[in-house]
Amino acid sequence: MRIVVDLNRCQGYAQCVYLAHEVFRLHGQEALTYEPNPDDERRLQVERAAAACPVQAIMIDRVEGADRGATS
Amino acid sequence: MTLRATVEELVREFRANGRIVIVGASLAGLRAAETLRAEGFTGSLTIIGDEPYEPYDRPPLSKQVLKGWVPADHTKLPRMREVDADWRLGVAATGLDRDTKQVRLADGEQVPYDRLLIATGTRARQWPNPSEAALYGVHTIRSRDDAAQLQKALAESPSRVLVIGAGFIGSEVASVCRELDIPVTVVERGSAPLVGALGGVIGEIAAQMQREHGVDLRCGLGVSSLEGDSGGHVRRAHLSDGTTVDADVVVASLGSIRNVEWLEGSGLAAGFWGVGCDAGGRAFDINGVVTDSIYVAGDVARAPHVLYEYQFLAMEHWDNAVLGAEVAAHNMVNLEPNYRPHLLLPGFWSGQFGVNIKSVGVPPFGDEIVFTQGSVEERRFAAAYGHGGRIVAAVTFDHGKWLEYYGKLIEQSGPFPPPPPGWDQPPDMKPVPAEFPDPRVPTAIPDVVLTGHAPSERTAEFRPRRH
Ligand SMILES: Cc1cc2nc3c(=O)[nH]c(=O)nc-3n(C[C@H](O)[C@H](O)[C@H](O)COP(=O)(O)OP(=O)(O)OC[C@H]3O[C@@H](n4cnc5c(N)ncnc54)[C@H](O)[C@@H]3O)c2cc1C
Ligand code: SF4
Numbered sequence: 001m002r003i004v005v006d007l008n009r010c011q012g013y014a015q016c017v018y019l020a021h022e023v024f025r026l027h028g029q030e031a032l033t034y035e036p037n038p039d040d041e042r043r044l045q046v047e048r049a050a051a052a053c054p055v056q057a058i059m060i061d062r063v064e065g066a067d068r069g070a071t072s
Numbered sequence: 073m074t075l076r077a078t079v080e081e082l083v084r085e086f087r088a089n090g091r092i093v094i095v096g097a098s099l100a101g102l103r104a105a106e107t108l109r110a111e112g113f114t115g116s117l118t119i120i121g122d123e124p125y126e127p128y129d130r131p132p133l134s135k136q137v138l139k140g141w142v143p144a145d146h147t148k149l150p151r152m153r154e155v156d157a158d159w160r161l162g163v164a165a166t167g168l169d170r171d172t173k174q175v176r177l178a179d180g181e182q183v184p185y186d187r188l189l190i191a192t193g194t195r196a197r198q199w200p201n202p203s204e205a206a207l208y209g210v211h212t213i214r215s216r217d218d219a220a221q222l223q224k225a226l227a228e229s230p231s232r233v234l235v236i237g238a239g240f241i242g243s244e245v246a247s248v249c250r251e252l253d254i255p256v257t258v259v260e261r262g263s264a265p266l267v268g269a270l271g272g273v274i275g276e277i278a279a280q281m282q283r284e285h286g287v288d289l290r291c292g293l294g295v296s297s298l299e300g301d302s303g304g305h306v307r308r309a310h311l312s313d314g315t316t317v318d319a320d321v322v323v324a325s326l327g328s329i330r331n332v333e334w335l336e337g338s339g340l341a342a343g344f345w346g347v348g349c350d351a352g353g354r355a356f357d358i359n360g361v362v363t364d365s366i367y368v369a370g371d372v373a374r375a376p377h378v379l380y381e382y383q384f385l386a387m388e389h390w391d392n393a394v395l396g397a398e399v400a401a402h403n404m405v406n407l408e409p410n411y412r413p414h415l416l417l418p419g420f421w422s423g424q425f426g427v428n429i430k431s432v433g434v435p436p437f438g439d440e441i442v443f444t445q446g447s448v449e450e451r452r453f454a455a456a457y458g459h460g461g462r463i464v465a466a467v468t469f470d471h472g473k474w475l476e477y478y479g480k481l482i483e484q485s486g487p488f489p490p491p492p493p494g495w496d497q498p499p500d501m502k503p504v505p506a507e508f509p510d511p512r513v514p515t516a517i518p519d520v521v522l523t524g525h526a527p528s529e530r531t532a533e534f535r536p537r538r539h
Pocket of ligand 2: 010
């Protein structure tokens with residue numbers, strides 16, 4: 001799965017870190033880093049983290065995979 | 073049919089069956105494509121990108137990717153909706169013919185468009201000496217391949233890394249090196265790290281932070297040459313003060329170059345600072361006349377901003393690419409008076425040495441700075457930038473949640489020094505000069521550029537007035 005965090009919006013509240021610590025980590029006091037393409041089995045965890053984010057900074061893909069003609 | 077009805081019918085027809093081409097398949101290109109579909113565009117959409125990869129996110133490359141936590145190919149951007157596009161990846165656009173409305177590709181093909189979006193971004197400025205730049209161990213970082221190579225080099229525990237240029241990316245690389253316990257030397261021509269983006273007062277704090285973390289920081293110096301061994305591997309750098317640094321990995325983080333070469337001869341206002349456009353993303357031609365069918369977004373765009381005296385801003389920021397793309401895409405399939413302006417209050421973040429550095433507004437627009445909250449010693453503070461008695465920007469170190477407060481003040485042209493939000497005020501709140509380097513000195517390259525106008529750039533066609 002794919003995610004992106006809008007780090008302008010993120011305020012380092014770290015709720016996502018508690019809910020999915022394999023995917024989200026704090027670097028120091030409030031700088032968030034994360035795995036942008038976590039394993040699919042983490043989806044539920046990541047969705048919970050996104051829902052819990054007080055500023056709704058976590059965006060999760062709504063479309064599976066790539067489009068026609070686009071390869072990775 | 074009335075004229076108005078005819079125009080509306082044309083727009084409907086364009087939305088249903090028009091042809092849109094996007095050049096640049098990265099953050100701005102993808103977000104524009106998604107917005108076009110969200111706005112009901114059902115015509116044909118072609119996305120041209122010279123990288124062989126589908127759109128990926130760049131900010132993680134100098135952070136979690138270099139550290140070795142996230143693989144470089146794990147930065148693919150999430151898809152917010154189906155874009156149903158014809159993707160032409162791995163092929164560059166090499167020319168634009170506005171008379172026939174066609175984009176020329178490197179493989180010789182011509183792609184026709186009714187409307188075009190230019191989203192070709194920037195590339196890393198390479199080390200200027202080509203034979204030295206070609207030495208094994210000399211890196212730049214812009215693409216995921218760059219990041220993968222540099223990550224691999226760092227994982228091999230080099231004896232020392234030399235970072236040339238202490239802007240945001242160079243400073244982030246230095247931070248990762250220290251986290252990996254790799255000795256690192258940073259050489260910066262300006263007086264301090266981040267000086268172009270945040271000024272000398274904040275730069276001095278960034279310098280102390282680097283030194284506290286064991287970075288061998290040398291400011292006010294340049295690297296004159298790089299020296300390789302017989303195997304073509306970089307080994308040593310000669311600095312402008314006659315000293316040398318032994319290093320087996322060199323990272324040139326010298327700022328970026330806008331990808332505008334393919335627009336040469338197109339008659340668009342494309343140049344060193346990018347492609348000029350109005351606040352709705354519509355490209356200007358070289359005479360300053362706005363075009364009807366060509367739009368620009370992201371790092372390559374340069375547009376006037378109402379909050380900054382209508383100066384043209386070139387912003388190499390993530391949120392500028394996202395919002396600029398959404399605005400341009402909306403305007404591509406709508407009519408006046410439904411155009412939207414790209415009225416972004418610029419924002420930026422950077423994680424380095426365990427500190428979250430964030431800014432809002434345009435710091436280099438300010439000439440004074442005042443610390444408004446927190447403590448510099450503890451590396452937790454907020455500071456505001458002022459110009460002409462009003463607040464124009466703010467920066468925070470581990471104080472990110474206060475930025476919104478300053479952002480609101482900037483939007484309202486609030487006073488400088490600003491009233492602090494009534495919490496954790498430092499004892500001394502006296503404005504001091506922000507110490508930005510002279511913009512004409514080509515040292516520290518900020519990533520928000522007040523491009524103003526360049527009277528020496530006589531690229532416009534002047535015609536004598538006929539009486
Ligand atoms: C290492 C790194 C770290 C960063 N960190 C941050 C950060 O912490 N915060 C922040 O706000 N911003 C950060 N940025 C900036 C952010 O990534 C950019 O603002 C963003 O990528 C801009 O998106 P874009 O789509 O406009 O341009 P780009 O991402 O540059 O994409 C342009 C695309 O067009 C392609 N292209 C160019 N010329 C042609 C051509 N002729 N034909 C076809 N395709 C072409 C390019 O190869 C590229 O794929 C960082 C950037 C880098 C490189
Ligand atoms: S929960 Fe949201 S605001 Fe908090 S750290 Fe995560 S992304 Fe940032």
